[in-house]
Amino acid sequence: xxxxxxxxxxxxxxxSLPGDVRASLDVWRDSTSPSLTDLHFHTRYVVxxxxxxxxxxxSDQLLGIAASSVWKGAIQPDDxxxxxxxxxxxxxxAVDRQLTAFLLFAAKAPLVTYHIPYVxxxxxxxxxxxxxxxxxxxxxxxxxxxxxxxxDKGDSVMPLDHWIDVFGLDAGTGRRDxxxxxxxxxxxxxxxxxxxxxxxxxxxxxxIDESRASSFLRRTH
Amino acid sequence: MTxxxxxxxxxxxxxxxxxMSLRQDGRARMAxxxxxxLRNHAPFNKMQPDALQRFAEKAQIVFYAAxxxxxxxxxxxxxxxxxxxxxxxxxxQAGEVTVTEYSILSLGAGESFPIGAVTxxxxxxxVYTAVEDTFCYxxxxxxxxxxxxxxxxxxxxxxxxxxxxxxxxxRQLQLQFSQRASEQQTLNSPLAGIGSRSPVTVxxxxxxxxxxxxxxxxxxxxxxxxxxxxxxVGVFTRSDLxxxxxxxxxxxxxxxxxxxxPSPFMLEEHATAYDAMFAMATHGIRHVLVTDAEGKLxxxxxxxxxxxLQRVGLRQIxxxxxxxxxxxxxxxxxxDVRQLSFNxxxxxxxxxxxxxxxxxxNDALTRRVIQLNxxxxxxxxxxxxxxxFGSEGRDEQTFSxxxxxxxxxxxxxxxxxxxxxKRFLAYALDVNNDLDRCGFPLCKGNIMAxxxxxxxxxxxxxxxxxxxxxxxxxxxxxxxxxxxxxRALYGKSELAxxxxxxxxxxxxxxxxxxxxxxxxxxxxxxxxxKIRDFLTDLEPGHPGKIDxxxxxxxxxxxxxxxxxxxxGVHNTNSIQRxxxxxxxxxxxxxxxxxxxEGLNFIQLLRLQHQYLEGEPGTQGDNLIDPDTLNELxxxxxxxxxxxxxxxxxxxxxxxxxx
Numbered sequence: 001x002x003x004x005x006x007x008x009x010x011x012x013x014x015x016s017l018p019g020d021v022r023a024s025l026d027v028w029r030d031s032t033s034p035s036l037t038d039l040h041f042h043t044r045y046v047v048x049x050x051x052x053x054x055x056x057x058x059s060d061q062l063l064g065i066a067a068s069s070v071w072k073g074a075i076q077p078d079d080x081x082x083x084x085x086x087x088x089x090x091x092x093x094a095v096d097r098q099l100t101a102f103l104l105f106a107a108k109a110p111l112v113t114y115h116i117p118y119v120x121x122x123x124x125x126x127x128x129x130x131x132x133x134x135x136x137x138x139x140x141x142x143x144x145x146x147x148x149x150x151x152d153k154g155d156s157v158m159p160l161d162h163w164i165d166v167f168g169l170d171a172g173t174g175r176r177d178x179x180x181x182x183x184x185x186x187x188x189x190x191x192x193x194x195x196x197x198x199x200x201x202x203x204x205x206x207x208i209d210e211s212r213a214s215s216f217l218r219r220t221h
Numbered sequence: 222m223t224x225x226x227x228x229x230x231x232x233x234x235x236x237x238x239x240x241m242s243l244r245q246d247g248r249a250r251m252a253x254x255x256x257x258x259l260r261n262h263a264p265f266n267k268m269q270p271d272a273l274q275r276f277a278e279k280a281q282i283v284f285y286a287a288x289x290x291x292x293x294x295x296x297x298x299x300x301x302x303x304x305x306x307x308x309x310x311x312x313x314q315a316g317e318v319t320v321t322e323y324s325i326l327s328l329g330a331g332e333s334f335p336i337g338a339v340t341x342x343x344x345x346x347x348v349y350t351a352v353e354d355t356f357c358y359x360x361x362x363x364x365x366x367x368x369x370x371x372x373x374x375x376x377x378x379x380x381x382x383x384x385x386x387x388x389x390x391x392r393q394l395q396l397q398f399s400q401r402a403s404e405q406q407t408l409n410s411p412l413a414g415i416g417s418r419s420p421v422t423v424x425x426x427x428x429x430x431x432x433x434x435x436x437x438x439x440x441x442x443x444x445x446x447x448x449x450x451x452x453x454v455g456v457f458t459r460s461d462l463x464x465x466x467x468x469x470x471x472x473x474x475x476x477x478x479x480x481x482x483p484s485p486f487m488l489e490e491h492a493t494a495y496d497a498m499f500a501m502a503t504h505g506i507r508h509v510l511v512t513d514a515e516g517k518l519x520x521x522x523x524x525x526x527x528x529x530l531q532r533v534g535l536r537q538i539x540x541x542x543x544x545x546x547x548x549x550x551x552x553x554x555x556x557d558v559r560q561l562s563f564n565x566x567x568x569x570x571x572x573x574x575x576x577x578x579x580x581x582x583n584d585a586l587t588r589r590v591i592q593l594n595x596x597x598x599x600x601x602x603x604x605x606x607x608x609x610f611g612s613e614g615r616d617e618q619t620f621s622x623x624x625x626x627x628x629x630x631x632x633x634x635x636x637x638x639x640x641x642x643k644r645f646l647a648y649a650l651d652v653n654n655d656l657d658r659c660g661f662p663l664c665k666g667n668i669m670a671x672x673x674x675x676x677x678x679x680x681x682x683x684x685x686x687x688x689x690x691x692x693x694x695x696x697x698x699x700x701x702x703x704x705x706x707x708r709a710l711y712g713k714s715e716l717a718x719x720x721x722x723x724x725x726x727x728x729x730x731x732x733x734x735x736x737x738x739x740x741x742x743x744x745x746x747x748x749x750x751k752i753r754d755f756l757t758d759l760e761p762g763h764p765g766k767i768d769x770x771x772x773x774x775x776x777x778x779x780x781x782x783x784x785x786x787x788x789g790v791h792n793t794n795s796i797q798r799x800x801x802x803x804x805x806x807x808x809x810x811x812x813x814x815x816x817x818e819g820l821n822f823i824q825l826l827r828l829q830h831q832y833l834e835g836e837p838g839t840q841g842d843n844l845i846d847p848d849t850l851n852e853l854x855x856x857x858x859x860x861x862x863x864x865x866x867x868x869x870x871x872x873x874x875x876x877x878x879x
């Protein structure tokens with residue numbers, strides 16, 4: 001188990017990073033991952049959404065991260081995170097600190113998002129390039145999990161707005177900011193957990209497995 | 222610790238600070254998202270920005286799938302205040318006894334629950350279930366309570382909500398009573414639906430013979446005499462036939478107007494059965510004519526209509542009292558008063574009217590005792606009055622009230638004060654003992670007319686009042702709380718008026734006295750605990766109980782007395798005192814109404830307790846165990862005590878009592 005963790009979060013910080021960032025990354029690396037075998041209610045999930053300059057994680061820029069935890073059945077205002085990189089034009093050390101702060105906030109909790117290749121892609125590239133971190137968290141991808149959990153409401157991967165409509169959520173008018181999007185995802189995730197429990201998917205580990213399976217099955221069939 | 226490690230820790234703090242500030246940004250973003258919802262719903266749309274911000278920063282979002290229970294009596298002490306963001310929630314009464322007028326209530330977006338329970342820090346009485354998929358904002362109880370104290374708008378919203386519960390609970394209490402009583406007819410219903418809609422009417426010019434034939438044909442015992450404009454001018458009954466026709470030697474050709482009882486008592490259609498009942502008790506009449514707004518006759522309500530199903534009739538009691546020739550007859554009437562009072566309680570008469578009603582009948586009873594004893598004592602040519610003090614003086618009697626009375630008299634020129642006083646004392650002793658036999662126990666503190674201290678001439682009373690006011694010693698203040706609530710029950714009421722004028726003039730010119738009264742009134746505080754809801758260990762010998770009189774109604778009564786004296790209000794009844802004083806002192810009416818609701822609720826609980834708990838034939842007490850109350854009553858009792866504390870605080874400020 002320890003070997004696996006080393007493997008997942010391997011590597012060390014580049015020497016060019018400020019000392020405080022390197023120290024914090026060491027703390028993060030040495031921290032233990034939370035248990036994934038507790039019931040959903042006791043598991044701290046971090047719902048995350050990003051803002052980018054375009055759709056391509058390999059060429060476009062990560063501009064912001066909005067995250068919020070779902071824990072003890074509730075979206076907790078005291079446990080939310082928002083960073084906007086676009087205001088820090090070129091201040092490298094500041095961006096490094098903020099990315100590190102995100103890692104500390106997430107604290108190796110399972111991450112919930114909509115469409116891993118997009119969100120995960122941007123996060124992985126930024127963390128690799130700037131901090132030398134190979135970011136391999138436990139993902140729950142709502143884009144794949146929703147059609148498999150709510151077969152009655154949609155049977156394929158669909159845009160998020162479809163699910164917002166289906167669940168009758170108030171998405172407001174006009175463009176949503178990343179935090180509004182994260183909070184909508186968090187609400188959808190709360191609904192999904194109830195459905196999951198109905199299917200005897202009671203723990204984070206089971207939910208992560210289900211997420212992997214759903215994306216694998218759909219991609220290969 | 223090495224320098225390197227130390228600097229490493231400091232450096233790590235730099236990222237820690239960044240994390241903290243980005244967490245704050247996250248919270249602010251989420252809060253503004255929540256605020257967008259709050260701004261569309263009352264009372265949040267009226268709240269100050271900082272209060273709104275505080276709510277939004279603490280409100281968690283939770284989801285309940287259709288069919289799941291959100292909170293209920295079994296979930297223990299309520300930990301959150303819930304505000305529905307979307308979906309539907311059903312509130313259902315738990316247990317067998319419904320305590321609010323709804324049994325199932327549906328709540329939608331923008332509505333919140335369970336306000337009463339979260340304010341009281343107790344389990345909810347209702348079961349709240351999501352009937353659709355529902356999202357709620359949940360505010361932790363401690364943040365909810367902090368918001369109650371910091372946001373006046375939010376506080377008002379919750380207070381109003383609880384006040385509406387107060388009203389509901391009062392009605393519910395009465396419902397529970399009426400299930401016990403056989404009588405289901407409600408005394409709150411308007412006269413328009415009661416009694417005869419087509420009373421037999423004749424014109425004033427109708428000859429007696431024709432009028433009697435009409436009565437005989439219609440098989441009725443009474444007629445209404447009305448003009449062509451359908452405005453009633455009199456009533457003619459069988460008993461008038463004996464007294465005013467046969468015995469008065471009136472020819473049957475005479476018009477009915479000569480034999481009728483003129484100026485009949487009339488009430489408009491929207492008056493209630495209670496009003497009619499009260500009029501019958503007060504005026505000793507048997508019928509009340511019902512008119513429309515223009516005074517045109519629309520019906521007649523008889524005592525029989527009101528009490529057809531009741532074992533004891535009001536007029537029967539009045540008749541029994543007025544016609545009683547000895548104490549034994551009055552004892553039966555006193556028992557009937559108690560039974561009738563209970564029936565009225567069951568029928569939904571509020572505490573204010575009911576205590577007045579009991580007082581009215583007890584007055585009649587006491588007057589009859591006074592009259593009967595006058596047969597053995599002669600005070601012809603002497604001006605005097607029998608005075609009632611304390612709760613009787615305030616028209617606030619409950620089922621068990623002991624005697625508080627006195628005599629005021631004027632000494633005719635040349636007569637000896639001492640001789641006259643001896644005669645009055647001997648007379649008063651007989652009255653006091655007879656009243657005791659009729660169920661008004663002798664006063665333990667000997668505040669009775671047979672005590673030479675309280676059988677005084679007008680001048681002696683005035684001197685007594687002046688002494689208390691000029692030297693507000695503790696015992697003077699205690700006496701003031703009893704004796705300043707006086708009214709004349711029998712005899713020359715002008716003597717009591719003179720006492721009142723003197724009293725008000727004296728208090729007006731001695732501001733220190735009212736201040737001393739205020740200080741005295743603040744000695745006892747409502748039994749609200751800091752941790753527990755109620756303090757139940759204040760009465761030695763009665764652990765677990767609250768004296769609702771000492772720690773409840775008396776607080777209101779004491780404050781009412783001070784404000785009445787300060788604003789020159791002549792009334793002695795606490796509710797009237799507070800209403801009138803509030804007008805004169807420009808206290809907001811919603812504020813004073815909340816106070817009166819509180820007093821009324823406590824009085825109603827006392828009445829309920831005395832009837833339901835009291836052993837037949839014994840004097841009920843005022844000691845209740847709050848744990849035996851249902852959840853809502855307990856909640857409302859707490860709110861009532863808060864109202865008591867509120868007027869005490871006001872008194873404290875007004876009289877600068879430390």
